[in-house]
């Protein structure tokens with residue numbers, strides 16, 4: 001190959017109507033030369049469509065973070081699992097990278113692929129079966145739809161994220177934490193079976209009992225060993241209503257003490273918390289807890305609040321339907337979209353802080369943090385129990401309890417100097433927490449080196465490497481995570 005052709009990633013037959021044989025990386029354009037077709041095998045017919053138009057490619061180069069932009073050369077909207085098999089085998093032959101994109105709610109390019117192929121999972125969105133204790137869904141289904149469907153049979157997944165417009169495949173690739181995590185673990189702990197297309201283009205079924213190595217490499221596996229195409233997720237009986245308690249605290253130690261108390265005795269179904277700016281400057285703390293119930297079984301307020309030392313008179317108690325409670329972010333998101341803030345850059349940072357370090361770290365942050373540092377984005381702080389976590393690649397600090405501490409920043413004003421400052425702040429806080437024995441929850445906007453990943457996955461680094469060698473030997477999958 002001469003210099004010019006070697007700069008081409010040679011493809012063929014990608015677009016049904018025209019024979020596209022290559023992509024010139026420098027020109028960022030397709031090469032269509034009929035004369036050269038003989039050196040290319042043709043891609044088998046697909047059930048879905050491969051798009052190469054600018055609008056589709058540009059859309060796939062943006063995520064919720066709106067910080068990193070990598071333009072793919074093609075976007076597959078699969079019509080079947082077999083399409084994913086074909087595209088991965090094709091990409092492997094031609095040394096092109098591939099990643100699945102769920103809802104693109106990552107914050108730092110995780111679902112993007114420079115000059116590669118993005119697979120838009122949202123076209124694989126069938127809910128196949130709702131049984132008495134499980135639901136079988138395509139990975140492109142979003143949790144809000146899944147929940148609406150299972151609720152028709154009085155059932156719910158045990159754990160849901162705060163925002164329901166995330167894809168099943170997207171959250172199962174990272175973990176999936178929420179207010180019920182102290183009881184049921186993360187979403188990956190509630191998966192019974194997966195269907196996966198590996199980096200070699202094989203379709204494999206895996207579970208705790210079958211093909212376990214793949215199962216544990218894919219759940220919270222950041223898309224490194226396979227693309228989840230179908231999942232069987234546990235269901236439990238759902239209540240119809242929710243009583244929501246909002247309790248305010250002026251003092252961090254009292255707040256975390258009460259949070260630990262309520263997750264230990266499990267008096268609530270749902271426990272989260274936030275750090276909230278005071279009008280007068282400084283911060284106070286909000287314990288958000290909820291009891292799910294179906295009338296006539298009404299939650300007993302005095303039992304639920306017994307022994308809690310929130311600032312008296314600040315408590316707010318509200319009733320919602322179970323679905324409206326879980327879907328409570330929807331109106332806020334609609335508002336943020338309407339004023340354009342939803343598309344501002346979002347340099348988010350989610351950390352898991354060791355129990356013993358949480359007061360020190362959070363009070364240090366609180367002493368220096370201003371609203372400008374988060375662009376008024378929410379700051380989450382709540383404990384979870386590590387004994388509920390079963391999956392090795394979901395990494396949390398040692399100890400029975402760890403805290404999620406999340407600075408969900410919006411770059412406001414949305415310019416590069418705000419973003420750069422927030423990214424630097426993310427890195428500094430990550431390092432401080434790491435040095436205390438903490439971890440990041442890898443959905444963040446943070447620069448992360450090979451060494452950082454090695455440390456993140458230790459002592460399961462070798463396990464991940466061996467899984468990667470076995471299931472994605474040519475390193476085709478999910479480059480946007482920046483691991484391999």
Ligand SMILES: Cc1cc2nc3c(=O)[nH]c(=O)nc-3n(C[C@H](O)[C@H](O)[C@H](O)COP(=O)(O)OP(=O)(O)OC[C@H]3O[C@@H](n4cnc5c(N)ncnc54)[C@H](O)[C@@H]3O)c2cc1C
Nearest residue numbers: 102103104105106110161162163167169170176177223228
């Ligand atoms: C508003 C908002 C609220 C959030 N709330 C929570 C929360 O409460 N709890 C929580 O845990 N997280 C939360 N997150 C983070 C979120 O769970 C992750 O960013 C998740 O990965 C996003 O899902 P997605 O479908 O948009 O995935 P994408 O951003 O599209 O993809 C995420 C990563 O997974 C890979 N991937 C996607 N689909 C598949 C698949 N089928 N198989 C293999 N790999 C795949 C992608 O290539 C990418 O690397 C929130 C994010 C936002 C923006």
